[in-house]
Amino acid sequence: MQKIAIVLASGSGKRMSSGILKQYIKLKNGLSVLDNTLTKLLSKPFFDLIIVVVNNLNFFYKNSYFRKVSLCVGGTHRSTSLMQALIYLRNSVSSHDWIFIHDGVRPFISFHDIENLFNTVEKTSSIGGVLVERSTDTLKRVDSLGFITSTINRAYVANAQTPQLFQYEVLLNSLKNCQRLHLNITDESYMVEITYKKPIISVLGSRKNIKITYPEDIEIANSFVNN
Numbered sequence: 001m002q003k004i005a006i007v008l009a010s011g012s013g014k015r016m017s018s019g020i021l022k023q024y025i026k027l028k029n030g031l032s033v034l035d036n037t038l039t040k041l042l043s044k045p046f047f048d049l050i051i052v053v054v055n056n057l058n059f060f061y062k063n064s065y066f067r068k069v070s071l072c073v074g075g076t077h078r079s080t081s082l083m084q085a086l087i088y089l090r091n092s093v094s095s096h097d098w099i100f101i102h103d104g105v106r107p108f109i110s111f112h113d114i115e116n117l118f119n120t121v122e123k124t125s126s127i128g129g130v131l132v133e134r135s136t137d138t139l140k141r142v143d144s145l146g147f148i149t150s151t152i153n154r155a156y157v158a159n160a161q162t163p164q165l166f167q168y169e170v171l172l173n174s175l176k177n178c179q180r181l182h183l184n185i186t187d188e189s190y191m192v193e194i195t196y197k198k199p200i201i202s203v204l205g206s207r208k209n210i211k212i213t214y215p216e217d218i219e220i221a222n223s224f225v226n227n
Contacts, residue, residue, distance in 0.1 A: 002048040002097040003118070005041055005163070006085045009034050009104030010055035010074030021055075022212055023104045028222045033212055036107035036225070038069060044111050051088060052104065053081045078186050079175060086172050095169035101188050102163040105212040108224050109163070113205045117165055120203045127198045128166035130189045131205035132158035161205045164188045170196065 009023045023034040031039065034052075041050055053074040072088040074081030082101065098118070102109065113131055121129040139152040166174075166188065174195040178185050185191040189200050212221055 002093060003046060003100065004089065004093065004097060004168075005047045005050045005100045005102055006082065007034075007037060007041070007050065007052045007069075007102050007104045008074070008078060008081055008085075009037075010053050010081045011078075011105075025212075025218060027107075027218070027225050029225045033107055033221070034104045037102070037104050037109070040107065040109055040111070041102070042069075046111065046114065047100070049089075049092070051085050053085050077184055079178065079184055079191075082171070082188070083175055083179075086168070086175065089168070093168050095167065097168045098165060099168050099171055100163040100165050101171075103211055106162055106209055107212070107221065108206070108208045108210060110206055110209070113203070113209065114163060117163060117203045117205075120201055121165055124201050126201040127170060127196055128164065128189065128192055129201040129203050130164045131161040131209065132202040133161055133205055133207055133209070134158055158202055160187055160189065161209050161211075166192055 011021075011023070024032045026032050027036060029036070038050070038052070041047065050069045052069050052071050054071055055074055070088070072084050074084050086099075100114070100117075117129050117131055120126075135154045135157045137154070139154050139157055140148045141150045141152055143149050164187075170192060171188065174188075174191040177195040178191045181194075183191070183194070185194075192198075192200060208224060210217060210220060212218065
């Protein structure tokens with residue numbers, strides 16, 4: 001079975017409040033956020049194929065030194081971008097090939113975590129797996145007016161990271177199901193939960209695997225690059 005990475009990099013990055021899409025902002029090592037992500041994913045011969053979903057092919061080619069990846073154009077939402085990637089792959093994959101969905105703006109993913117995720121999913125025979133980060137903050141449930149209604153036991157809460165790992169057929173069926181229900185899902189594991197109602201294994205990832213979202217995240221990213 002093949003191991004294929006789908007790197008989602010077609011987001012608009014509105015929360016970054018930058019004139020440059022966050023995936024193309026250059027870090028102190030001279031590479032864009034996206035190129036740093038691809039550098040890591042290409043650093044070992046683990047993946048059989050890497051698909052990068054972008055919103056403008058020409059812009060990506062002008063700002064990336066990579067030619068080893070395949071590109072496809074995404075949509076306006078995460079779910080439509082994923083569907084475009086799955087359609088792009090349909091003639092070159094089997095239903096049981098493993099698909100790793102990764103955020104293009106998570107450049108500090110470690111291969112130890114990628115391999116641990118894959119091995120854990122295979123070992124547990126789970127329908128899929130998700131890298132997570134345990135919550136260290138006290139979590140409060142609030143109502144629509146902002147009033148605290150209860151405290152959540154953080155022992156049973158985790159923040160989802162990427163990659164998220166599922167077989168091609170599972171992803172495609174789940175995505176079609178959510179489209180039929182008119183749900184705009186921003187997390188792949190959630191759509192699999194809704195469709196298959198089977199447990200998905202969580203695998204502890206590194207706290208360095210940040211998703212670059214806000215301007216201050218660039219400062220954090222540059223501190224990681226320097227180290």
